[in-house]
Amino acid sequence: MAEDTANATPAARRSRTNTIPRRRYTVWAAIYFVAFVALPILGVSLLLDLALAVIFRHFGLGCFGFWCWLA
Numbered sequence: 001m002a003e004d005t006a007n008a009t010p011a012a013r014r015s016r017t018n019t020i021p022r023r024r025y026t027v028w029a030a031i032y033f034v035a036f037v038a039l040p041i042l043g044v045s046l047l048l049d050l051a052l053a054v055i056f057r058h059f060g061l062g063c064f065g066f067w068c069w070l071a
Contacts, residue, residue, distance in 0.1 A: 052064050
């Protein structure tokens, strides 16, 4: 078994009968990452930001950003 993997090329491994290609990032992986990870995080962040803006405006506080607290 160790002999099969020792003679394999760096781009592939050998199974008993098949050559298994190495994992690689594809365009579809990037699309799935954006659709199922990046966009949901951005969406939740946007909703929280809008909710904080409405709450702070409702109570008469003009600024709610990080840089406003430093000023």
